[in-house]
Amino acid sequence: MAISFGISAQAAGIPGLAAIAMSAFVYAGSAQFAAVAILAQGGSVAAAVLAAALMNARYLAMGVAIGPSLKGGRTRRALEGQAVVDASWALANRGEGRFDRHTLFGSSAPQYVTWLGGTVVGVLAGGILPHPENLGIDAIFPAFFLALLLGELKTAEAGAVAIGGAAVALVVGLMAPAGIGILAASAVALIGAVRAR
Template identity: 55%
Template sequence: MCSASAQFAVAAVLGSGGGPVAAIAAAVLLNARFGPMGLAVGPYLKGGRLRRALEGQTVIDTSWALASRGGGRFDREFMIGASVPQIVAWVGGTAVGVLGGDLVGDPERLGLDAIFPAFFLVLLVGEIRNGGSALVVAVLAAVLALLLVPVAPPGVPVIAACVAALLGLRRTF
């Protein structure tokens, strides 16, 4: 429901002249993270299929990370409680943006373009704090993306970094 990274990646790819295939590929690869996240939190969701599907909508990056208790354990109630205000803010902010976006003009003028990269950088720092393979994968994906930016079409650097990260992390399991 709330995949800001995929939404911003699609907007960035299309806004910089990339095609719909690159935009869709970027979104699919960025959203691939929800597979392992869902598998990790799945045993902590309650009820039948419908209830579990509804509770699964609260698997948002921040809520999932905050609800993690270590050792593969999750606090379901905390995750749901942390997700509800985010979902309300996301939907409300989207409505405000659609209805009043022309009043603000260029979001870069207000520095809003830096919010999501900074947010994901903070999440990344939390994941790589202890070093190990996650740090190596993150550095390699970043270097790959930076090397491709000047020579590859829009969207390709993001896709390549996502594929590299997924392949690198797959080896850690």
């Protein structure tokens, strides 16, 4: 997946060093793939950044949930919270608001190394590897987002938000410039998350 991101980012016109920096500092596959998809469709950098920020808004709620399980004052907890990604947060969850911080760090560290390393391989080998579309790797984008969506469909409310977001993305995506459909769907999901709390 990370190799595909590196190749796709360059194909979308993102310089190799910028793609590697994005993996190093953003470290959020869904947001990075969304940004690349928007740029590949001719969308603006502002739309790509906004879509990535909206997609990563879920980390605010995840951070609030895991915060009490982290150690130290605000600064230390903020630094420890940088290890939170979807998989590490889920693996560290012990239920009833408890999280194992060692599991958080132990599961996030290898993910970070492989994500960053895979991006580097994709960027460096992208010129000699076939374009993702020629391998069917372009199907990773919709499959990746579908997998994220299915993982969230645990309640009727979540299903309603997902269907609403998909409908908005489809309708707005057909009528508006590239990237606006994803932004609109992200806004629907964010509103749904706020109302569910």
